[in-house]
Amino acid sequence: MLVEINGQEYKDDLGKTFDVDFFYEALKDKQMPTTSQINVGRYLEFFEPYAQKGIPVIYLSFSSGLSGSYNSALQAVAVLKEDYPQAEVAVVDTLAASLGQGLLVLGAKKQQATGKSFTEVIAWVEEQKMLLQSWVTVDDLKHLERGGRISKSEAALGGLLKVKPIIHVDKNGKLQNVDKVRGRNKSLQKIVDETLAHLTSRQEQIVYIAYSGDVAAAETVLAAITAEVDIEDVACLPLGPTISAHTGLGCVAIFTFGKNRNEEVS
Numbered sequence: 001m002l003v004e005i006n007g008q009e010y011k012d013d014l015g016k017t018f019d020v021d022f023f024y025e026a027l028k029d030k031q032m033p034t035t036s037q038i039n040v041g042r043y044l045e046f047f048e049p050y051a052q053k054g055i056p057v058i059y060l061s062f063s064s065g066l067s068g069s070y071n072s073a074l075q076a077v078a079v080l081k082e083d084y085p086q087a088e089v090a091v092v093d094t095l096a097a098s099l100g101q102g103l104l105v106l107g108a109k110k111q112q113a114t115g116k117s118f119t120e121v122i123a124w125v126e127e128q129k130m131l132l133q134s135w136v137t138v139d140d141l142k143h144l145e146r147g148g149r150i151s152k153s154e155a156a157l158g159g160l161l162k163v164k165p166i167i168h169v170d171k172n173g174k175l176q177n178v179d180k181v182r183g184r185n186k187s188l189q190k191i192v193d194e195t196l197a198h199l200t201s202r203q204e205q206i207v208y209i210a211y212s213g214d215v216a217a218a219e220t221v222l223a224a225i226t227a228e229v230d231i232e233d234v235a236c237l238p239l240g241p242t243i244s245a246h247t248g249l250g251c252v253a254i255f256t257f258g259k260n261r262n263e264e265v266s
Contacts, residue, residue: 001062001069001242004034012241023241024213024249032142033245037069043076047089051080056088056118060105060125064093065173088118092125095173098243099208099235100134100255133198133258134169135191139184139214139250141165166190171261184250188217191254192224198258204232207256212239213249221252 002009003018005026012018012035026033050057064070073091081087094101104125111121141163145152164187166179181187199205207225211218218236226234239251 001038001067002036003241003245004036005031010241014240018241020238020241023244027213027244027249033241035242035245037067038072040072040076040079043073044080047076047080047087048084051084051087051089054086057090058108058118058121058125059089059091060094060101060108061091062101063095063097063169063173065095065170066097066175090118090122092122092129093173094125094129094132095171095261096129096132096134096169096255098134098239098253098255099210099237100132100169100253103132103206103208103255103257104129128257130171130261131257131259132169132261133195133256134253135194135198136167136169136175136247136251136253137164137187137191138167138247139164140248142248166194168194171264184217188221188252189224191252192221195225195254195256195258196228199229199256200258202229205229205256206233207231207254208234209236210239210243210251210253210255211236212244212247212251214252217250217252221254225254 001012003012003023004010005023010018023033047057059073061070061073070091070093077089077091080089094104096104107128108121108125111124116124162182162184163180164182164184165177166181166187168176168178170176179190181190196202207229209218209222222234222236239247239253244251
């Protein structure tokens, strides 16, 4: 996606050319970056070389509940097939973001490596995405205010009282404010508690943690989880600019597989 800072657009390309340090400095300076969804033209540019070579593509999209990029990808595939009717391009709505989306990508790659077919890999993703649990807290309420998730008065009062929201990605891939606690330490413990409560097993778990500028908080969360869960795979990585533009500094998110989101009460 494109990230705009002070009227200048930058491409969020997972750090290949994007200066992440510059971006975080902008956040520290209280700047408010904005993002724009991927348009149909950019998707066409991406998909067409694969269609020309007859290479099948499974594109795992950013949640449709958080961006219109998924619909742009579908439109691009429809246009693409006018010129390449035999093209195998599938767009899957992950209903996830950040390392949650990454967990599905890595899992799909492993399925492919075991010899699963195009349709079998898609079926695996469709099943597993509903088992993905994402629990988030933020430290800077101004970004939630700007995004319309809380009112200006709630942001002001919450800042004074040091209230921290607890956010969950629901079955529709949307962010839901499910709770709020006072104090940073309590908010970090709360997302740990919610993650543990939504596991179906504490054995051989995959746990990914993402953070925006506060690695110490992420390491605190990681230590709390690993004390309770047998870990198969773990990662603790910085959030990308696209997500951090909406969360501000201090966001910490935990991603695991657990209870089915379809069974949750909205």
